[in-house]
Amino acid sequence: MRNPALAMIHIAKKELGLDDETYRAMLLSVGGAASSKDLTQDGIDRVLTHMKRCGWKPKRKAADKPRVGESRQSLINKAEALLAEAGRPWDYADAMAQRMYGVERAGWLAPVQLHGLVAALTYDAKRHGRFQGCN
Structure with a gap:
């Protein structure tokens, strides 16, 4: 479950057009980690929720x-x-x-x-x- 969620974070980063500095600052402030690999499951959920609030819409598989x-x-x-x-x-x-x-x-x-x-x-x-x- 962790790898697909991390992939979704990276897809959202690309689709929202976040540069690396902005992305890492968002990860730290919202998810509590400087890198996506260091996020807890709760941090992953918070980051994905934040990215959806910022306008990212996940596509259906x-x-x-x-x-x-x-x-x-x-x-x-x-x-x-x-x-x-x-x-x-x-x-x-x-x-x-x-x-x-x-x-x-x-x-x-x-x-x-x-x-x-x-x-x-x-x-x-x-x-x-x-x-x-x-x-």
């Missing part, structure tokens, strides 16, 4: 891909492929599900709604010149 029954898996795979091609995270599909159907997560959509989501992602790909389709 690929492992956060919705888990669904086998009957809907092909639609989820198609949506995932379209998202990856566009360079968009699953949060984008979740936002579309919320906007289109009032459902918080794309993985919670009914099969007919998943078809609509895939159609919308396909339309977006065509509009941006990314969809080749079958010829």
Whole structure:
């Protein structure tokens, strides 16, 4: 659990654009250590909370891909492929599900709604010149 948390701190540092001096001063004042490797678990939690308050938003991992029954898996795979091609995270599909159907997560959509989501992602790909389709 420690290594992924330390990796998140370093990702947040990069995404927030902190220089080394500012970063180390923040670690010392918020986490109580001059180096991330010296942080306690409580210090790690405080540093991550502080970085989120400063505007850092952790991205969802690929492992956060919705888990669904086998009957809907092909639609989820198609949506995932379209998202990856566009360079968009699953949060984008979740936002579309919320906007289109009032459902918080794309993985919670009914099969007919998943078809609509895939159609919308396909339309977006065509509009941006990314969809080749079958010829």
